[in-house]
Amino acid sequence: MTPDVAVVGTGPNGLAAAVTMARAGLRVELYEAAETIGGGLRGEACFDSDVRHDVCSAVHPMAAASPFFREFQLPERGVELLNPPVAYAHPLDDGRAGLAYGDLDTTCEVLGKDGPAWRRLMAPLLEHSAGLVEFFMSGQRSVPRDLLAPLLLAARLPAHGTRLGARTGSPGSRLLGGFTEEVAPALLTGVAAHAVGKLPSLASASVAMLLGHLAHGTGWPLPRGGSERIAEVMADDIRAHGGTFHTSARVTDLRQFEGVRAVLLDTTPTQLLEMAGEQLPAGYARHLRRYHYGPGAAKADFLVSGPIPWTNPEVGRAGTVHLGGTRATVARQETLTVRGETTDEPFVLLVDPAVTDPGRAREGKRPVWAYAHVPNGDPRDPVELLRTRIEKYAPGFSDTVLAARGIPAGEYEKYNANYVGGDIGAGAMTLYQSVARPVPYLDPHRTPLPGVFLCSASTPPGPGVHGMSGYLAARSALRHRFGVRKAPSLSPARA
Template identity: 35%
Template sequence: MTRKANIVGAGPNGLIAAAVLAEQGFEVKVFERNAIPGGAAVSGTTLGDDVVVDLGAAAHPFAFGSPAFAHFNLTGQGLEWKFHDYPLAHPLDGADSVLLHQDLNETVKQFPQDSRVWQALHGPLIRRPHDTLDNVTSPLLGIPPHPVLMARFGLLSLPPARLLVATAFRTREAKALFAGSSAHSMLPLEHPFTSGFGALFGALGQSWGWPVARGGTGSIINALLKVLGALGVQIHTDTHITDLSQLPPAELTILDVTPRQLLAMAGSRLSPRYRKQLERWRYGTAVYKVDYLLDGPVPWSDPRTANAGTVHVVGDASELAYAEREVTAGRMPQRPFVMVVQPSSADASRAPAGQHVIWSYAHVPQGYTGAAGELIDAQIQRFAPGFKDRILRRVETSPAQLEDWNPNLVGGDIGGGSLSGLQQFLRPTASLSPYSFGVPGLYLCSSSTPPGGGVHGMAGWNAAHQAIKDMTRS
């Protein structure tokens, strides 16, 4: 008799979980609230029918090296990666941008005084990028695949990024470049373990870069859908599951949702202790998104910046640290941390000839209800005089609109929950089996479980393998 499985939520994690189970012989049904699968990894036409806009994630250092994506050979299903001249640029007032090169030696030429320290921080991770990613995408409370490398990374990660920047680096350039990568934690830079984000994002950029998917992030999902189609997985879109009783009978059910939705769907089935733990779950810093269509490339003060895939727009490390502290405290800074992705400078398919798509967001307080679009405009204009004159069309998306589109983005939090305190390690609770919530046959696989946010599918991969292992034992 064929074993059956249900997946709720068709983000990358849910789709990978479905693929793993189908590969093991399960009859799998996926239920997705929206009209198209993909969660926050889809593309759309909000700037015009002939323009491709990434509605959620845009640049993909994790997707490119994902063990789950590699297993299912997404590039063999039509996924093509596009690379920029520079993975990352960080503009500075009154100076050239500091650039993250896809080569460690080229990066450190910009700050010779900090060359040895930069190499010591990033070198071991750059030499073994796949092993590094294997470590950080595995459940953090288990034994990592490469323990010695993980131990070195753990020691490096411990200091707050602001402390490491202040004590390890002497140059303005190295401080800014490392702090910008550390800000991907969406935590104040005074928080322990933020240095790990700086080292990890920098190391991946200096090994295989931060590529974009040709034709938009939705191309990743399209490749996954081809895999699922070949495996016979059924996908039901426009199907909003609000209670587990709506699902057909199955031996396994895996949910690609955050604790808030889990409580609503399955609260009565959870133990009182587990339910209380989920009720204490904290959502973190949000984003306010603006997409632009320009009549040409961004006129950055340093023209090389136009050839960077991602641009951190905020200024010096001290200004970045201040902005992140304000956001965490619930206050909107006038000069927020803004992340810009310039996909069409490497992927001409994104917009008509001569035009450019610019994807951006600012870090804003959780649940922010104000308007941040003009602040984002001003930050980019600050380092690219004449930017506003290039705008043909622009679309703003607030935290509330992000959550309406994808309920997993609670209050505009794109990471499935804050990484502050123990939530960085105990996602969503303290357990050696974080994907199981104590109800036989039920599992969780969202970014609220290890390894957290990002387009990599590894939470779905880990959850599905845990479910199969548990079923085999029983």
């Protein structure tokens, strides 16, 4: 029997799209090229059968804040989101460290002289957090209910998103109270680097404001047991509503879905071009070919014998650690990476999951997750690069390593075709592509092909495990293909 809906790709957005369509009463089938579902949510026992590693994503501030997941109610479905005492940390070369606690007051206290400036930056965003999240997660295509939220954001961007304003003590930054020391600017720049692009920039500053304030709100949690738990409960809900999964089922031609009323693609523009061939109108195809991919992630998984021996012990309480030094150093490294220049001191993100979820450690063995920002397509094996970067801030780390494996940026695409050249954001997060991804259309999820929709992170609102790209694409498909304007309930009470 021909399904009503076909979803290609089972990352968080493909799953969110399928959840939404299945709950609308439609017959949904999902197609996944890999042997297991989940995309960036997959887990694997890399070295020891008792120790699971997060293959891609590990920490989920957007899963805790996303409107989709808040209605889907992960905790009520058995996914426990665990917040560490320190959301993220940023050690410096001299042993000092920036520490973003879940509690804003504590963070301001430990930042000392820069504590008041941090409070002036974050407190108003926290007061309007729901509106700010709604603004970002809507794809900026509707009038926000809290009009003050985007105004608060806009007021902060010049001081933190331009080269002049990003200088510590500059006139632009003094308008917001200004940072006067090194630790707080480095702490904020580490968050801005999650945009994986040139620093400073307005796009990276927007990311810093969003993720930075969430650390003191809904947090930067890790799911107990690993990221795969999120994919598991989403798949359970899809099956409960009649959905079917096909794994090891790579789709190469959209014509295989002839007769299917809606096809939702959790893929990048590159895969859409390949699957559609000459079916796409020439103008639209040109837009897709111009879509730009960003720097790559070079990932390493370590199996270690104990907690990381940080020079500053308080860093060991953090769920996420940023390694890169001062604000100026991080900005220089990230800009070189965007230019395609390799260095031996890239910006690194690291997670020791057992800090937050002790159950991830088994019999003296625990996983460590780390990746470096490198030029797109970089072929280098990152294990030694990452080990050396960690060792700089945690002398003795190498002695704890029992096993390691690396995934070069140039090979990450083999794991997930959406990671073109290792770009785990499925497209560069420039200011333009933040809102016009992959095309400058009012409804960017809808393609010119009848019934075909894009639902990946290559569409608004962009990267992150939030499910909103899939949800927004599904809402568009429901309106245009099935005449359904009211969103179906996502609550487990309606399962």
